[in-house]
Amino acid sequence: MVEDMTVLTVRRWIDAAISVDHPCVLCGAPSRGLCEACAQDLDRVEVATPAGLDQLVVLTGYADVGRELVRQVKLVGRRAPLVPIATALAGAVQTPIDAVVPIPSSRSGLRTRGWEPPAHLAALIARQLPGRPAVRTALVRRDRGTQHGQSRVHRLEGPDLRWQPGSRSIGARVLLVDDVMTTGSTLANAAATLRAHGVSDVRAVVIAAAP
Numbered sequence: 001m002v003e004d005m006t007v008l009t010v011r012r013w014i015d016a017a018i019s020v021d022h023p024c025v026l027c028g029a030p031s032r033g034l035c036e037a038c039a040q041d042l043d044r045v046e047v048a049t050p051a052g053l054d055q056l057v058v059l060t061g062y063a064d065v066g067r068e069l070v071r072q073v074k075l076v077g078r079r080a081p082l083v084p085i086a087t088a089l090a091g092a093v094q095t096p097i098d099a100v101v102p103i104p105s106s107r108s109g110l111r112t113r114g115w116e117p118p119a120h121l122a123a124l125i126a127r128q129l130p131g132r133p134a135v136r137t138a139l140v141r142r143d144r145g146t147q148h149g150q151s152r153v154h155r156l157e158g159p160d161l162r163w164q165p166g167s168r169s170i171g172a173r174v175l176l177v178d179d180v181m182t183t184g185s186t187l188a189n190a191a192a193t194l195r196a197h198g199v200s201d202v203r204a205v206v207i208a209a210a211p
């Protein structure tokens, strides 16, 4: 039931975002949260695809303009740019998808922000994929202590992402959604969990990736 409420909240927000013009979060120009010119300025980045993924789509490098874009969304809480970001990412996925699965936020991130950027982005992307696949919260996160208290080894291992108890089969082709990729261990862990539960094709989209 909690999931249904989340979907409704997300839908209301999406409708508001589409019907109202928002200034570009990077330059202030009238747009839908991110203007055409600033989108062109985003750094393209080449990163290795994490283990277990059939495809990785990255909108921008996590530096300069890309870092500021993520800061505006995650830390300032500007959600409007997620609409054009979703359009760009969904357009790059050239294969049928059965379910879209957001990477769950850490408990501390959720406490700080009060919302989960990957879950919102996943809902927007699912609406733009052929057949409008369902958004499924198939993964549950068990944090290995706090980020600051972690050793470098633990950070490289990434969070422990387990199959959500009670989740049914979600189909063979899954698209993972996250905001920032650093080492790629989070996506690799998620892919391993999904493959252990019958998913055979795992792809991922992220807003920004560290080069």
Ligand SMILES: [Zn+2]
Residues within 6 Å of the ligand: 024, 025, 026, 027, 028, 029, 034, 035, 036, 037, 038, 039
């Ligand atoms: Zn702009």
